[in-house]
Amino acid sequence: MSITDVFSLFHVDILSIVMISLVSFMGTIVGIFSKNYMKGDALYYRFFLNIFLLIFSVIFMTISDNILIFLISWVCCNILMTQLMIHKATWKAAKASGTLAFRNFTLGFVFIVLAFFLLYRATGSFSIQYIVHHSNDSFYEIAALGMLLMSAMTQSAIWPFHLWLTSSLNSPTPVSAIMHAGIVNGGGFLLVRFAPLYFSTPKILDVIFIAGLVSALLGSVWKLMQYDVKRMLACSTMGQMGFMLVQCGLGLFGAALAHLCWHGMFKAYLFLASGGSAQETRLDLGYPPNLVCFFCALLCGAWGSYVFSIINHHQWLPLDTTLIPVGIVFITGAQLALMILRSRPIKRFLLGMTLTTVVAVLYGTNVYVFDLILSPLRLMQPNPLHPFHISLLIIMTLSWGFILFVRYSNTQSELPCWVLNIYVKMLNTSQPHPSTVTTHHNGYDLGRI
Structure with missing residues (x-):
């Protein structure tokens, strides 16, 4: 095999460069953090070797143009991730977490x-570039896209394949950081890499949208039910991966990639800083808000969504699927404003508008820049707006209202029994696998530290 043949097995484009930059940056940060965090560990050097090999495997996967090399890199990433999760093999809960993740990864591999x-x-x-640019809408291709979606869902902890992620909290903090900032993003990268094929099959995009929305809603609600910091972050990651999938289902793969990158960096920071939050108390947001505060927050959210639309050069209420991100920005802006307004909505209204504007500008610019640099790949192709898109946007808005005005009621006696039953069932469903939970301090193995 000549050098030319070897180079033909790889393809470096702007998508590869973005992912390599993200993985390299996060790997460096996690490595610096781990230098002191893992000091004194008996497997100190093996830990760093696995981290290095994991990052190398992810980079290798992003530049692969041959499906066999891509597959080998994919498997190596998951095996190394499992090894890092079972860093303390004598800790039964950690070993159970790794075993559960390995089973999930094996399913995704199939x-x-x-x-x-x-x-x-x-x-x-065998060439990925040839495959994605020669769509034939055959049965084989449609079935393959369905299989790719299932693999992406297992990797990104999309419901109902979420249990491995919510049960992975026994891992060392640096492992959790790189897991939530890197490994779960593999599903998103897989979908973005094969985006041209999904554009030719709108029905599968609808399935992606629904799967993502279900996971986003469940993850967002479950997050609010947790009392453990890491468990809260795990549910949050599940929800954010759902939002990423929603954007893919809308034909906005560029926006999904932007979401994936910024969420990865932010979530890694939250995990690395999670130790400091153990002594913090939760902020009392004064929920449920009074009507004046809520109305002012809605105005702030509407203004933020308008600013977002202007930056991205589309209508405020477009007649395509870009309406969904606009709606998400509206809800996010209103939620952010509620934190600012609280008990003094009139006096703080200008501050709320300013902060919402800043966030909308930052997010809008982020999406616009990603759309610009990824324009050669044509990853932003909004679909026509269908009634079910509107229906699901309404469901998302009502769910937000339920969280604001029902969950935060002052007394449980104000809630109907059926609401309490649903709450308890959802709380139980959000819990990690029992085998991965340590209920007594004797269950911890400290012998290797």
Whole structure:
């Protein structure tokens, strides 16, 4: 095999460069943090070797143009992640977490193998670039896209494949950081890499949208029910991966990639700083808000969504699927304003508007820049707006209102029994697998530290 043949197995484009930059940056940060965090550990050097190999495998995967090399890199990433999760193999809960994750990754591996086999049958090529640019809408291709979606869902902890992530909290903090900032993003990268094929099959995009929305709603609600910092962050990651999938389902793969990158960096910071939050008390936001405060917050959210629309050069109420991100910005801006306004909505209204504007400008500019640099790949192709898009946006808005005005009621006696029953069932469903929970201090193994 000549050098030319070797180089033909790889493809470096702007998507690869973005992912390599993200992974390298996060790997460096986690490595610096781990230098002191893991000091004194008996497996100190093995830990750093696994981290290095994991980052190398992710980079190798992002530049692979051959489906076999991509598959090998994918498997290496998951095996190394499992090894890092079971860093303390004598701790039964940690070992159970790693075993659960490995089973999930194995299921995802089966899906992606089937997908690549079907894509090869459909195109007769091992080249990813050839495959994505030669869509034929055959049965093999449609089935392969479904398998790729399932593999992405297992990797990104999308419901109902979320349990491995919410049960992974026994891992060392640096491992949790790189897991939530890198490994779970693998599902998003997989979908973005094969985005041209999904554009040719709108029905599958609708399935992606629904799957993402369900996971986003569940993760967001479950997060509010947790009392443990890491468990809260795990549910948050599940919800954010759901929002990422929603954007893919809307045909906005560029926005999904932007969401993926910024969420990864922010979530890594939250995990690395989670130790300091153990002594903090939760902020009393004064929920449920009074009507004046709520109305002012809605005005701030509406203004923020308008600013977001202007920056991205589309209408405030567009007739395509970009309406959904506008709606999400509206809810996010209103929620942010509620934190500022609280008990003095009139006096703090200008401050709320200013902060909402700043956030809308930052997020809007972020999406616009990603759209600009990824324009050669044409990853932003909004779909026509359908009634079910509107319906699901309404459901999302009502869920937000439920969280504000029902969950934060002062006394449980004010709530109907059926609401309390749903709350208890959702709380139980959000818990990690019992085998991964340590209920007594004797269950911790400190012998290797």
